[in-house]
Amino acid sequence: MTKSKKKAVPSPKKGFLTNMKIYKEYYIMLIPGLLFFLIFCYGPMYGLLIAFQDYYPLKGIHGSEWVGMKHFLKLFSDPFFLSVFRNTIIISLYKLAVCFPAPILLCLALNEIKHLKFKKLAQSVSYLPHFVSWVVVSGIIIEFLSPSRGPINILLQNLGLEPIFFVADSRYFRGVLVLSDLWKSIGWGSIVYLAAVTSVDPTLYEAAEMDGAGRIGKIIHVTLPALVPIITVMLIMESGKILNDSFEQVYNFLTPTTYSVGDVISTFVYRMGIQKMQYSFTTAVDLFKNIISFALVMLTNYVAGKTNDYALW
Numbered sequence: 001m002t003k004s005k006k007k008a009v010p011s012p013k014k015g016f017l018t019n020m021k022i023y024k025e026y027y028i029m030l031i032p033g034l035l036f037f038l039i040f041c042y043g044p045m046y047g048l049l050i051a052f053q054d055y056y057p058l059k060g061i062h063g064s065e066w067v068g069m070k071h072f073l074k075l076f077s078d079p080f081f082l083s084v085f086r087n088t089i090i091i092s093l094y095k096l097a098v099c100f101p102a103p104i105l106l107c108l109a110l111n112e113i114k115h116l117k118f119k120k121l122a123q124s125v126s127y128l129p130h131f132v133s134w135v136v137v138s139g140i141i142i143e144f145l146s147p148s149r150g151p152i153n154i155l156l157q158n159l160g161l162e163p164i165f166f167v168a169d170s171r172y173f174r175g176v177l178v179l180s181d182l183w184k185s186i187g188w189g190s191i192v193y194l195a196a197v198t199s200v201d202p203t204l205y206e207a208a209e210m211d212g213a214g215r216i217g218k219i220i221h222v223t224l225p226a227l228v229p230i231i232t233v234m235l236i237m238e239s240g241k242i243l244n245d246s247f248e249q250v251y252n253f254l255t256p257t258t259y260s261v262g263d264v265i266s267t268f269v270y271r272m273g274i275q276k277m278q279y280s281f282t283t284a285v286d287l288f289k290n291i292i293s294f295a296l297v298m299l300t301n302y303v304a305g306k307t308n309d310y311a312l313w
Contacts, residue, residue, distance in 0.1 A: 048283060053065060053280055075281070091177055111194070111197050123194075145166040205218050208221055236297060245265060247270065265285065
């Protein structure tokens, strides 16, 4: 019998090129992903130069006049931007407070279901909204909350109360955004936590049960501690999204009556950049937003490293 060839194991002592030769198939598989990020993520960063110019498309980046920090100064003095910035922060904090812990709670609930078929059905139903576009989701929710046909308002009218146009009322608009985002993302967000739960050693639950821990006790003392590392990482990632609002969601729900509470950075950039063609100003807005997001990630990662040693780096 012929002996099968054993593939060499890459060693840190060997050079990078040597390891590439050993595992060249895997490096070839990386090429499409690397090209995607280079072309669509890093390539467009060259366009950030127009934030420091009075950019005109006919002149191009090299021909447009350099104006330094002009657009950033305009940004901080623009009352509309300050209102938009405040709305973005408030909505994002609401979403963080509601939508971040919800997948964790759903994961804990699904983990306690012992009936396998029902558990799979519950998982599938909770995942489904993630694959539906915001155009469809917004249409469903607007119809559901309709003051004339929506079941909630029909119930209110049967109770002798006046119907409420939730989507067009500034008092309820932010709540609609948060709850619709919760419904769409809760199932998909729980996947990573369920994956972490499956790696928990079953003997830990047996030991906890022998110590007298009930179902709640096992969740508190076994399941949650196992989830702490992934919760920390996800919180760090979410902190960077505080200013990265969901344009598709807000744009499909936003109406003129809710601009005061629902107009966010992405819709503001769309109006100023696409409709009014203020390319330099909107590029400055996006650059400012990304700098703040990067600072928040760094700060959250630093705090995580000091508190529980589960930081990203």
